[in-house]
Amino acid sequence: KNEVEQSPQNLTAQEGEFITINCSYSVGISALHWLQQHPGGGIVSLFMLSSGKKKHGRLIATINIQEKHSSLHITASHPRDSAVYICAVRIQGAQKLVFGQGTRLTINP
Amino acid sequence: NAGVTQTPKFQVLKTGQSMTLQCAQDMNHNSMYWYRQDPGMGLRLIYYSASEGTTDKGEVPNGYNVSRLNKREFSLRLESAAPSQTSVYFCASSEYSQHTDTQYFGPGTRLTVL
Numbered sequence: 001k002n003e004v005e006q007s008p009q010n011l012t013a014q015e016g017e018f019i020t021i022n023c024s025y026s027v028g029i030s031a032l033h034w035l036q037q038h039p040g041g042g043i044v045s046l047f048m049l050s051s052g053k054k055k056h057g058r059l060i061a062t063i064n065i066q067e068k069h070s071s072l073h074i075t076a077s078h079p080r081d082s083a084v085y086i087c088a089v090r091i092q093g094a095q096k097l098v099f100g101q102g103t104r105l106t107i108n109p
Numbered sequence: 110n111a112g113v114t115q116t117p118k119f120q121v122l123k124t125g126q127s128m129t130l131q132c133a134q135d136m137n138h139n140s141m142y143w144y145r146q147d148p149g150m151g152l153r154l155i156y157y158s159a160s161e162g163t164t165d166k167g168e169v170p171n172g173y174n175v176s177r178l179n180k181r182e183f184s185l186r187l188e189s190a191a192p193s194q195t196s197v198y199f200c201a202s203s204e205y206s207q208h209t210d211t212q213y214f215g216p217g218t219r220l221t222v223l
Contacts, residue, residue, distance in 0.1 A: 002151075004151070030207075031210065033211075033212075041197065041216065041217050042214070042216055042217075043199065043201075043214040044214070045211045045212060045213070048209065048210070048211055086151065086152070088151075088152075090210060095140065095157070095159060095205055095210070096154055096157060096167060097154070097210075097212070098151075099151035099152040099153070100151050101149065101150060101151045102151060
């Protein structure tokens with residue numbers, strides 16, 4: 001079983017819909033990251049969380065440490081949000097990140 | 110600032126050939142990383158360097174060597190390429206601390222081994 005599991009693996013929605021991508025992990029962590037990989041392949045970091053909630057524009061990330069679960073929400077989705085969204089955790093006491101398999105999001109106009 | 114740069118962008122090798130992937134960052138970060146990304150799998154860490162002069166193995170180090178040439182540069186070498194090493198390789202850097210380790214990624218190198 002992977003230490004980091006994302007769901008769904010693929011998600012297709014219409015423009016304007018509210019999007020939720022989930023990440024569950026099975027190890028103790030010191031931080032959780034959400035990243036975005038563009039269709040061209042480039043990877044950018046969206047959020048780093050150790051507790052609570054963060055917001056940047058239409059993106060919101062939350063984490064529940066007790067339940068070992070994080071969600072990434074996109075409000076008022078747009079075709080330009082189409083990308084692969086990746087969850088990664090920093091295991092306690094380690095510098096390395098462990099990555100989920102990613103969620104491929106497609107927003108249709 | 111260029112951020113993290115990687116060369117080459119594409120490479121085709123024959124089984125048994127060797128090559129070095131180059132990575133450089135201009136953000137004065139202490140930590141640098143090499144990942145590979147395969148279809149259906151998440152990014153997997155090959156090697157990382159927490160600081161200049163140190164390197165450590167990640168999840169999938171077999172068949173690879175690395176050199177942290179200086180603070181800016183971190184290279185990945187395949188001594189004898191195998192088809193199983195066909196992948197997209199990403200270099201990343203970060204200013205790792207207890208409070209932050211946002212990683213900045215290079216554009217990737219797409220490697221095919223025939």
